[in-house]
Amino acid sequence: GQQLNQSPQSMFIQEGEDVSMNCTSSSIFNTWLWYKQDPGEGPVLLIALYKAGELTSNGRLTAQFGITRKDSFLNISASIPSDVGIYFCAGQSDSGGSNYKLTFGKGTLLTVNP
Amino acid sequence: KAGVTQTPRYLIKTRGQQVTLSCSPISGHRSVSWYQQTPGQGLQFLFEYFSETQRNKGNFPGRFSGRQFSNSRSEMNVSTLELGDSALYLCASSLTGYSYNEQFFGPGTRLTVL
Numbered sequence: 001g002q003q004l005n006q007s008p009q010s011m012f013i014q015e016g017e018d019v020s021m022n023c024t025s026s027s028i029f030n031t032w033l034w035y036k037q038d039p040g041e042g043p044v045l046l047i048a049l050y051k052a053g054e055l056t057s058n059g060r061l062t063a064q065f066g067i068t069r070k071d072s073f074l075n076i077s078a079s080i081p082s083d084v085g086i087y088f089c090a091g092q093s094d095s096g097g098s099n100y101k102l103t104f105g106k107g108t109l110l111t112v113n114p
Numbered sequence: 115k116a117g118v119t120q121t122p123r124y125l126i127k128t129r130g131q132q133v134t135l136s137c138s139p140i141s142g143h144r145s146v147s148w149y150q151q152t153p154g155q156g157l158q159f160l161f162e163y164f165s166e167t168q169r170n171k172g173n174f175p176g177r178f179s180g181r182q183f184s185n186s187r188s189e190m191n192v193s194t195l196e197l198g199d200s201a202l203y204l205c206a207s208s209l210t211g212y213s214y215n216e217q218f219f220g221p222g223t224r225l226t227v228l
Binding site: 031033040041042043044045048088090098099100101102103104105106107 | 118145147156157158159162164169170172204206208211212213214215217218219220221222
């Protein structure tokens with residue numbers, strides 16, 4: 001089946017630093033999504049990307065849909081303590097009746113030291 | 115307005131038993147998707163229901179089943195539980211069943227199989 005390789009697995013940074021994480025796939029995706037999950041809660045959508053080359057920002061977050069459609073990255077600028085959590089990428093390649101049939105990366109655990 | 119609610123939040127079962135998990139979507143939402151989250155496999159799509167019909171399913175054995183009622187509430191059932199079924203089961207609801215921006219996750223049900 002499809003797999004997403006997300007890296008790094010974890011990051012420990014100082015408040016104010018910028019963060020970058022990425023996902024790569026062996027197959028093409030039509031949509032790339034980035035989520036954040038806090039302990040005890042479900043994932044929350046941060047950014048959705050719909051076409052190759054697209055660069056989208058949401059506050060201090062910026063994500064890009066790779067030109068090859070096989071990768072995506074997420075940048076967080078000027079990190080703050082509340083950025084702590086697990087960040088997931090997800091791709092969607094074949095709706096087959098459901099847009100929500102997603103393939104997820106294993107996540108990046110971000111720790112921010114105040 | 116109330117978010118997605120899942121009951122129970124925690125559940126302990128033994129191998130061979132069956133379990134039913136419940137998801138109440140946001141009022142007015144017609145789509146409910148289910149996902150399994152484990153440390154090893156990450157988040158995996160189980161199935162999606164829209165207007166009481168299953169629109170797609172992931173690569174899980176037939177022991178995993180679900181249904182949706184006319185009020186959009188959904189249940190998933192796992193029969194003949196195995197140790198590997200221990201996971202956080204997340205459901206997500208959306209209004210139209212197409213947009214990622216309108217899909218919201220519940221906090222999950224933590225299932226432990228002993």
